[in-house]
Amino acid sequence: MPEPTPVLPEVLAQIQSLPASDRPLIICDVDEVILHMILHLEEYLNNKGMHFLNHSYRLTGNIARTEDGAPVPADQVKRHLITFFDEVSHEQAMVPDANAALAELTDQWDIVLLTNLPGSHNKPVRETLLRGMGIPYPVLTNSGPKGGAVAALAGGRAHPVVFIDDSPTNHRSVQASLPASVQIQFIADQRFLNSVEPEPHIDLLSGDWRETSRFIRSIL
Template sequence: MPEPTPILPEVLDQIRALPASENRLIICDVDEVILHLIRHLEDYLHERELLFLNHEYRLTGNIGRLADQSVLSAEEVRAHLLAFFDEISHAQDLVDGADRALEALAEHWDIILLTNLPGSHNKPAREKLLGSMGVPFPVVTNSGPKGGAVAALAANRSGPVVFIDDSPTNHTSVQASLPSSVQIQFIADERFLAATRPDGHIDLLTGDWQETAAFIRSIL
């Protein structure tokens, strides 16, 4: 079992600025959960004669050149991700049903969006886009595994905590930092969803917001 993930000071500052609440809580990722990521990233890669080498859930070691499928270095992948988010953060498509499901769940749950987003300048664009799509919930930006941030967000909550994210790394981190949470691994892209084998601590693997909302309602 990995050690609990410490929270970054800049993330803790954002959490402390949120209104205090003891209500039950949904902590929800944004990319590939509320907003499509993979389809946009794939378009970005193809425009640069790059591609995903397979549908494994990772980026480093899984992006290559179209000509010879040679693998990009970690530094090259990071540079492309920074450029990609600068280009697309204001224009991603909504995952079908996310807005309606979250609006309905918000009648009985607090909802906080916890997103790994490079560049603090991209946060306002993401908040504006989500608000325009009917997803007006508080956004906390993080970097790296999310366990420490999830534990901090859940502190002093008396009700259940649900964590929704696509990344197995983030789920493993949350399992170490807040094992009492209900973990939903949501992957909108059907190919990556089909290729994913969930770890034992995952309570639901899905790419469907109706199924997700029904599962969360059943917790109560």
């Protein structure tokens, strides 16, 4: 288990600008949870002559050039991800039922979206896209593991905190920083979902917003 990570100052500033509340809280990731990402990334890679080697949950070492099968080095993957988000973040498709499932939880839960979207210029683009889908919740941008931000968001709330994210790295980080949180690993892409072996701190593994909503309702 990793050491608890401190919250970054720029993330803390965003958290402190939220209205004070003591309601139960859902902290929800965006990519591959509310918006499709793997679907779009695969299309982007194919268009550029690359493909996923397998459906295990990592990007570095898992992308190869189709021409000769050579793995794409980590720094190039990183650069491609930045270009990818610049190109697609205005038109990513919604994961089915995400808007309705979140809306019906707002009677009892506060909802905050915590996303590791690269490029600060992409944040307003994402906010506009989500609002147009009926997903008007505050968007906080983070970078790196999310444990510190989640612990700061939970800040003294006596009520349950639910954390929803596709990434095993983020879930390990949240387990280290806020072990009392309810952890839902949500992966929209069936192939990647099926390749995941849930770790002991995962309370629900799902790729279905109806199931996820029912599970969250049963917590209170």
